[in-house]
Structures are given as structure tokens and as C-alpha cells.
Amino acid sequence: MIKILLVDDHAVVRMGLKMLLNNHAEMEVVGEASEGNEGIEKAHELSPDVIVMDLSMPHGKDGLSATSEIKKQLPNVAILILTMHDDEEYLFRAIQAGASGCILKSAPHDELIQAIQSVSKGNAYLHPSATKRLMEEYLIGIRDGEADHFNLLSDREREVLTLIAKGYSNKEIGEKLSISVKTVETHKGNLMEKLQMKTRPELVAFALKKGLLGYGM
Template sequence: MSSDDIRVLIADDQSMVRQGFTVLLNAEPGIEVVGQAVDGADAVARAAELDPDVVLMDIRMPGTGGIEATRLLTEPADATVKVLVLTTFDLDEYVYEALRAGAAGFLLKDASAEELAEAVRVVARGDALLAPNLTKRLIAEFSRLSPAPAVPRMDRLGSLTERETEVLTLIAQGLSNAEIAGSLVVAEQTVKTYVSRILTKLGLRDRTQAAVHAYESGLVRPGGR
């Protein structure tokens, strides 16, 4: 194992799932599965012991579930681990809560080996897994669980410039930096700067939290801008 390899911890109550993902990921260059956990509490304990870069977290586990475990892993101010939520259903009722709890994104359990490896690499480098249309639909759908106010809350949003607000809207629609750059006709590096400023001003960890915040604040509404 190289010191540059992405260290992965797999948390799932099904042994076959853990073993399957372990085999798939260990076959990928630059990725090493360093451990497995059987439930959320075990995931938190093993993460403290193994210091993984990414935790593949099942949501539905006995005892401490994936949502609470995700919150415990990502809440500390000095937390660096990224949580990639695993789910069987593309509209799992708990996925939105997992994103709110601090997950960097989610992935269906029937994803291909290539999709799984790419998802791990995406969240490991600090990006959120928000590009797929499936994720956009899920965030829009489950933002209904926390109804947006009739008028957007401008408490923290008021600190954003007009262009930063525009970028946040596009983030919430699932656009990548490259797609946002194309839409706004600016350089991709400029978009990265805007994204960094948005996260800093809103006190958010990553693009996933930014997207959720955009819906919950009323800036973006399910099914539209």
C-alpha cells in the first residue's frame, strides 16, 4: 500500500456486501480498504482507530445506523473523513437526512466497480458527489421534508454577492464546476474561487451541504429555481 493511496473503511451489516466492495476497491489502483465495520457504532470506533479518508456507509443498520454514525464522524471541527452513503434504493427516505448529517454524497449499491471507485476518488479529493441526475432528483424530492419558506431566508445568504448567489443556485441544481463555468462564461478556476467563498461565508463543509442549504433556505425550490 502506498502512502498516497485512498484509505477506505466499509460499514455495512451484510458480510457479503462488505466483502464484495472490499474485493472491488482493492483491485483499483490508488485505493486500499483498511477495514470493515458491522454497524454505525463500529464504524465510528474503527474510523478513530484506522483514520480512513473515506467511509462507505450503509444507512440501514441495526443499532447505531448510518445517519447517526455519519453525524458523529463529520461533526467535529477537525474532522477530515468523507462519508459516502450506500443505499439500495434511489429514493431511500433516509438519504436526504444523511446528506444533512454531513455525508459528501451517496451511491447505489448496484453501482459498477468503475462507478464505485470514481465515487471514492471524487469525495476523497473534497468534491461532493452531486453531478448525477439521480442525486439532483433526490435532493429536490427530499427537500420537501423540510419545507422551504415562502420567502428565502436571507440571514447568511445575505452575505453572498449576486454572482455567488447565482453559483450557489447552480450548485444546488447539481452542476459541476466545469458546467457552471460554461453556463456563466467564466474560467473554471474562477468558479472554484466562488465556491470556496460561498462555503466560507455560509460556514458549510462542502458542496453537498451548500446544495441542501440552498433548498432549505428557499433560494432554490424543488423542481425549479
């Protein structure tokens, strides 16, 4: 069962999401909050697996600030940003804050379900147009002289990077490579430091650009 905390300033939105998610056999909404500060408190109190976080909340702490604070205090909680803004500025800010993914409020219900399932497993989730813009922005950075540190990675780190980008969890990566989860985490930490990246979506974009998923750009 995926335990979910809803953080949105609109009660009607929370009610609709709660009905939708509670009707799914694998999901349970364990709590609600109307702004970021309350969301932080509820996250500590309820220990959810996934927080569906509204980006824009005019009262109290906003979604990005709350996301950043929660990830510092509860790094294992996955946060899915729910937004009406189809804008790369918000996308990059959400990733930098530590969000596991972003989904538009206009997205179909089945896409929301898929996104929650994905981030609950430790994967990243970005809606298609966001993925395209993330890649475009990354490639612009490369063309403008951004350092490419791929050559600094060991063969094992490249293997781990490829499997992370393909959506495997640390446990699954360990099983595939016959190494412990702790060793996987060490390799992941090393490659993120070498690539100067902090989040899974950044790693996915980098791996896609390098052609590690079988279809580069």
C-alpha cells in the same frame, strides 16, 4: 492512494467491495466494521480518506448516527452512504448527518469507483435520481416561501460558491482566485452561514437552482 474504511453489517458485501476496490490502482481498503460503533472506533484508529457506510445496520449504531458522530469528531473524513433506499427521506437525512454523498447498492461498479474518487477530493456525489429529487424538494421550499439569501452574498462569495458547486477543492479555488486556502475556507464559512446551509450537496443544489453552473431550473 485513497484509504477506505468499509462499514456494513454483511460480511459478504464487505468482501465483495474489498475485492473490487483493492483491484483499483488508486484505492486501498484499510479496514472493515460491521456496525456503526465499530466504524467510529476504526475511523479514529485508521484515519481513512473515505468511509463507505451502509445506511441500515440493525445491530449497534446505524449508518446515519455513525456518520453524524464521525463528522463531528473527524470532519475531514469523507463519508459515502451506501443504501438500497431510493427515497428522498433517506437522502436528506444523510446530507444533514454530514455525508458527502449517497450511492445505491444497485449502482454499477464503475459508478461506485467514481463516487469514491469524487468525495475523496472534497466534492459531493449524488446518484442522478437523487440529484433530481433534491432539486425538486429545494424548489418546492422556495415556492412555499423559503427565504432566498442569495442577495446577501458578496461577489467573492458568489465566485467561491460557483467553484464549490463545480467540484473544485479549496486549494484549486484558491489557485483560481489567487487567494489562500484559509481565505477560501473563510468565504465558504460565511456563505454557508448566510445561506443557512451545512453541506456541499446543499450548496450544489442551490447553485444549480440559481443558474450558477450554466443550466438553472
